[in-house]
Amino acid sequence: MDKKVKKSERFRHFFQVLWAVITNSYLIGFVRGKIYQGKIKNVCVPGMNCYSCPGAVAACPIGALQATIGSYEYKFAFYVAGFMILVGTIMGRFVCGWLCPFGLIQDLLNKIPLPSKLKVHTFKGDKQLRWLKYVILLVFVILLPLYLTDMIGQGYPWFCKLICPVGTLEGGIPLVLLNEAMRATVGWLYAWKNIILVVTILLSIMIYRPFCKYICPLGAIYSLFNPVSILRYRVDSEKCVNCGACANVCKMGCNPVNNANSLECIRCGKCKAICPTSAIKIQLFKNKAEK
Known part of the structure; x- marks a missing residue:
């Protein structure tokens, strides 16, 4: 790889690590097995960073949107949507490359050496499969939470519950390991989410950022702003x-x-x-x- 490219990548990874540490700086949470619930948690971070991560000091915009989109009276939904529009308008998918902790994890996983035959750069149907993240955004992040709400108008986090491997890695696994009561309640859904996580990890070693390319609804939102961002x-x-x-x-x-x-x-x-x-x-x- 070109020396300039290596230097550029080192600087980007340093910035990614720094941002991940800043946004997950509630270290006592990993000791106590509890999530931070202070006032800062009402603020969203730009990238995918699970609300339930013991170290997270702010909220994931996708999780926040799912929880509030179903209520027209709950103003927080407008804040979340406005936040993502503002971030997208300013920088587009720069967030994915520089400010997303799960993007960093995928970057590092892809650096694991494999025989060249196992490193997949592209494949038949790759371009078509990239539309999947927009379908996931529409169905699991917008439509289902919008129309299937509880008594106080909060939507159910369908994407977080059924698909998101970020929540499993950052929140589900640490909290279950640190809380005996939670370990006694895990069932098929926890197993399913761990299967998705393992598949994502294996694919990330073979394919560069498969979650970003095919699954991530936040990347889908920011991508729409790439052609018009500042x-x-x-x-x-x-x-x-x-x-x-x-x-x-x-x-x-x-x-x-x-x-x-x-x-x-x-x-x-x-x-x-x-x-x-x-x-x-x-x-x-x-x-x-x-x-």
Whole structure:
């Protein structure tokens, strides 16, 4: 790998680790086996970080949205939606590449060496499967919690309960291990969620960020803002020599020359670092001449 790319990746991973530590800094929670429930928990973090993680000091926007979307009188739902729109408008899927703890975990898992035949860069149906995260967003995060609510208008967290491996890793496993009472109540659902987690981990070793590509509803939301976000990429056509280096280095399957702000781009910076002519730039706002 190019030295500039390695340097860029090291800096990104350092930032990811730093952000993960900051947003999971309630260390006493891991000792007591209890989650932080202070006032800061009413604030959402930009990335996927489970509310039930013993160290989490803030809430996951997807979990918060599911819990409040069913009530028109519960103003917190508007806050959560507004928060995600604001974050998406400012930076799009930059959150996925730099501010998501589970994204960091997938990055590190994919670095585990395997025979080249087992490392999957793409496969038939890959592009079609990427639409699945939008279906999951619509069905499990919006429609089901919106229409299936309890007596006080709170939606049931269907995505968290049935699918999300982030909650299992960050919240379910630590809390069950630290609480004897919880260990006595686990059943088929806990086993199911652990199966999903194990499959996600194994796939992450073979495929770069499978959860981000195919499952994550938060990534689906932020991806819609990539083409219009304030923070964006631009390819200088006068400097670009069409060498293909940027497309070859992108593990998300993007080609910045064709679309510098693809829905799948997590803005990790590899394309920018490897470009031999420095044709790929970070810019704020969209140029009038930019298509």
